[in-house]
Amino acid sequence: MWLFNRKGPSGFSASTTAEEVTEGIDGTGLTAIVTGGSSGIGTETARVLALRGVHVVMGVRNMTAGREVKEAMVKGNPTAKIDAMELDLSSMASVRKFAEEFNSSGLPLSILINNAGVMATPFMLSKDNIELQFATNHLALESGREGRIVNVSSRRHQFSYREGIRFDKINYPSGYNGLSAYGQSKLANILHANELSRRLKENGAEITANSVHPGAVATDLFHHQSFVSGGSNNMLRGIASTS
Numbered sequence: 001m002w003l004f005n006r007k008g009p010s011g012f013s014a015s016t017t018a019e020e021v022t023e024g025i026d027g028t029g030l031t032a033i034v035t036g037g038s039s040g041i042g043t044e045t046a047r048v049l050a051l052r053g054v055h056v057v058m059g060v061r062n063m064t065a066g067r068e069v070k071e072a073m074v075k076g077n078p079t080a081k082i083d084a085m086e087l088d089l090s091s092m093a094s095v096r097k098f099a100e101e102f103n104s105s106g107l108p109l110s111i112l113i114n115n116a117g118v119m120a121t122p123f124m125l126s127k128d129n130i131e132l133q134f135a136t137n138h139l140a141l142e143s144g145r146e147g148r149i150v151n152v153s154s155r156r157h158q159f160s161y162r163e164g165i166r167f168d169k170i171n172y173p174s175g176y177n178g179l180s181a182y183g184q185s186k187l188a189n190i191l192h193a194n195e196l197s198r199r200l201k202e203n204g205a206e207i208t209a210n211s212v213h214p215g216a217v218a219t220d221l222f223h224h225q226s227f228v229s230g231g232s233n234n235m236l237r238g239i240a241s242t243s
């Protein structure tokens with residue numbers, strides 16, 4: 001409990017809410033894309049950004065869920081500007097279509113929150129035939145005005161395969177480990193943000209790229225856990241605490 005409430009250099013602690021962090025901030029005139037806005041951390045991020053006046057575009061693969069979340073948010077905040085647009089990160093064709101649709105909306109992009117992700121899936125390939133966690137959590141991130149890019153990574157980036165990122169074995173089913181592949185994709189999130197940040201700076205763009213570990217939050221992310229843990233609750237708690 002003490003650790004939970006201990007404040008860091010920012011003045012916030014693990015128990016600080018998104019509403020508290022953004023208190024007093026006026027986001028009017030800004031537009032944010034939040035991927036995976038239809039559940040978990042993405043929904044709360046989208047809700048609070050909209051509360052602060054930001055126009056939020058949620059990239060969601062399940063449009064029914066996206067519309068329901070949007071309706072609930074507008075019910076709670078009738079002035080909220082929220083849209084749900086179809087985006088399946090396991091398909092580069094869908095990513096490109098989403099980008100084209102967003103560009104043709106004429107909205108400026110001020111904040112990009114790469115939040116959507118999957119964890120510890122059984123070995124599967126994306127629509128482009130790339131290991132699913134690497135494709136969803138990392139590859140789909142390919143991305144004058146000041147802006148922010150936030151990759152929602154995880155402290156599990158420390159638990160990738162022993163070699164780090166197995167570039168030459170991304171699609172190998174043999175030796176595949178769901179949690180290591182998750183860690184690999186999250187390590188890639190951080191390296192991507194670091195390199196993007198360097199390049200943006202080099203090009204004089206007023207855009208920052210950051211990666212964040214959001215802490216352990218009970219969400220749908222853990223629904224592949226029985227695959228990982230064989231259903232042991234203690235093991236599940238262990239995974240949740242380092243996800």
Ligand SMILES: NC(=O)c1ccc[n+]([C@@H]2O[C@H](COP(=O)([O-])OP(=O)(O)OC[C@H]3O[C@@H](n4cnc5c(N)ncnc54)[C@H](OP(=O)(O)O)[C@@H]3O)[C@@H](O)[C@H]2O)c1
Pocket residue numbers: 035036037038039040041042059060061062065087088089090091114115116117118119136152153154155213214215216217218219220221222240242243
């Ligand atoms: N929860 C934690 O403790 C924790 C800890 C560290 C890091 N994270 C990171 O936080 C982020 C959000 O996770 P969460 O905990 O909020 O989990 P979540 O509730 O499962 O949310 C994940 C979101 O990603 C979406 N998504 C998954 N695959 C997608 C795809 N192919 N195309 C488009 N959207 C897709 C999901 O859509 P559907 O609803 O359609 O599946 C869902 O909206 C993830 O990047 C995760 O790695 C979470």
